[in-house]
Amino acid sequence: MYQDARSDVRPRAWVRGPLPLLGPAFVTAIAYVDPGNFATNITAGSTFGYLLVWVVVVSNLMAMLIQYLSAKVGIATGESLPALCRRHFPRPVTRGLWVQGEVVAIATDLAEVVGGALALKLLFGLPLVTGGLITALVAFALLALQTRGHRPFEVAIAGLLGVILAGFAYDVAVSGLEPLAIASGTIPQFDGTESLLLATGMLGATVMPHAIYLHSALTRDRYVRTTEAERRSLLSSQRKDVVIAMTVAGLMNLSLLVVAAKVLSGPGPAVDTIEGAHAALGDALGPGAALLFALALLASGFAASSVGTYAGQVVMEGFLRLRVPLVVRRLVTLAPALVILALGVDPTRALVVSQVVLSFGIPFALVPLVIFTRRADVMGTLVNRRLTTVVASLIAVVIIALNAVLVQQTVWG
Numbered sequence: 001m002y003q004d005a006r007s008d009v010r011p012r013a014w015v016r017g018p019l020p021l022l023g024p025a026f027v028t029a030i031a032y033v034d035p036g037n038f039a040t041n042i043t044a045g046s047t048f049g050y051l052l053v054w055v056v057v058v059s060n061l062m063a064m065l066i067q068y069l070s071a072k073v074g075i076a077t078g079e080s081l082p083a084l085c086r087r088h089f090p091r092p093v094t095r096g097l098w099v100q101g102e103v104v105a106i107a108t109d110l111a112e113v114v115g116g117a118l119a120l121k122l123l124f125g126l127p128l129v130t131g132g133l134i135t136a137l138v139a140f141a142l143l144a145l146q147t148r149g150h151r152p153f154e155v156a157i158a159g160l161l162g163v164i165l166a167g168f169a170y171d172v173a174v175s176g177l178e179p180l181a182i183a184s185g186t187i188p189q190f191d192g193t194e195s196l197l198l199a200t201g202m203l204g205a206t207v208m209p210h211a212i213y214l215h216s217a218l219t220r221d222r223y224v225r226t227t228e229a230e231r232r233s234l235l236s237s238q239r240k241d242v243v244i245a246m247t248v249a250g251l252m253n254l255s256l257l258v259v260a261a262k263v264l265s266g267p268g269p270a271v272d273t274i275e276g277a278h279a280a281l282g283d284a285l286g287p288g289a290a291l292l293f294a295l296a297l298l299a300s301g302f303a304a305s306s307v308g309t310y311a312g313q314v315v316m317e318g319f320l321r322l323r324v325p326l327v328v329r330r331l332v333t334l335a336p337a338l339v340i341l342a343l344g345v346d347p348t349r350a351l352v353v354s355q356v357v358l359s360f361g362i363p364f365a366l367v368p369l370v371i372f373t374r375r376a377d378v379m380g381t382l383v384n385r386r387l388t389t390v391v392a393s394l395i396a397v398v399i400i401a402l403n404a405v406l407v408q409q410t411v412w413g
Contacts, residue, residue, distance in 0.1 A: 023154035024218035024238065025245035027307055028067055030157060031211035032060075032249035033164055034304040035115020035274070036355045038297060039348050040202050041253055042277045045260025047270040048195050050178070053185025055199045056257060059206035060250035062395050064242055066366065069373045069384070069392060070212045071238040074219030075231065076382040077372075081216040081365065082318025084372050098319035100364050101213065105312035106333050107357035108210050110350065112139075112308050113337035115274075116301025118347045122278050122294040128341040136334050139305035143326060146310075150218075160303035165248065167296030168255035174285045175262045182258060197409050200402045201355075207399055208358055209365035210311035217314040228381065235382060273348040309333065359403035366396045 044052045073081055082101065086094045116135030117128045126134070145152040190196045219238060263284045264271045271277050274297065282290030309330055317323055340350055372378045374389040384392070 025241040026158045027154055028211040028215045029245040029249040030303045030307045031208045033252045033300055035300055036111045036351050038274055039351045041256040042260045043272045044198055045257040046264035049261040049265045050181045050185035051191055052199055054188050055202045056253050059203050064246045066207050067215050068242045069369055070215035071219045072382055074216040075235055076379040078220050080220055080314050080318045081213050082315055085368055086319055094319055097364055100361050101315035104209050104361035106336050107354045108308035109333040110337045111354040112301050112305035114347050114350050119294050119298035119301055132338050132341045135301050135305055138302045142306035157303050160299040163299035164296040167292035168252050170292045171259045171289045172255045174289050175259050200405045203402050209361035212365040213314050214311040356407055359406055362403055363400050370396050
């Protein structure tokens, strides 16, 4: 599946400008607006109004640094993060990391396929299993674009991101903004234990392991970089790529929370399912708002499913130096999702459980990322500054701790 990208755009910003170098971060940004984020932000907004706006902001800032470090790994080493683990860690450790990476890939596919199936049910009344199969086929078609190089796939994913953004922007425009209320939500605060747990879930489930693995692969050998000046220029362009893409993803999450806070909060039970949010938006804002919400969910499911499968390829190739046909890989990760849909499990509940499974994998990607980016023998001149390592380490500790709380509360709470 991977193309030799040395024929792609050369990092000569003074000739072509920075835009040709943008793209990898927009692919990984899909992980931050996947169907799991729909469920989390809807619940936060409908239950606590604007109280947890600050969680979206903090999560986004954390994501910017983590994804930037992942991109830097690929630029500095020409290898993906899983490949670095294979090179530097003992074989039993590498095998263990591969096993958890495969579990993460299956959980990722579960969330995306369920989200796409749910969107097709809302839009066309299709059975969930049928919708899941359609989502898988569309994801496969998107991945096939890579046979034409990196750019067509990235453009397609960016286009789907645009659909999601357009849907959210319309809903925000129709519902209206309350700037003072939004500003008040940027102050860190809680309202009881339930808000603390929800904030933990939002923060802890933000940085996803498959996004970390994938970003390093998207920038490895992607562009020609024969001189130190070219390496620095490429790193600068990828820093811009991350900031822009993560800002767009953050605005999408914020828009969803704001709409839920404005339209779905208030007296009565909280809206904590995607189907309930779709119906409530239709009642409050009209069928157009509900339609665009469902289309945004569909675009999220399609794009995130293809990105998740791509990440699975990166995991297997990196940890094992093994490639399997894409069809085989797709069937292996798709089967659990289709079984769950066929059993009639509540889709929103399935999304929540998948996020908990993904949270188990975060330390196995985040800790090696911090370890390698601080090592001069691995990163060369692109090694982290001491302050960067300190901040990244603190973020890793916070995210891991929050995920531990999330898992404990979900499984035993």
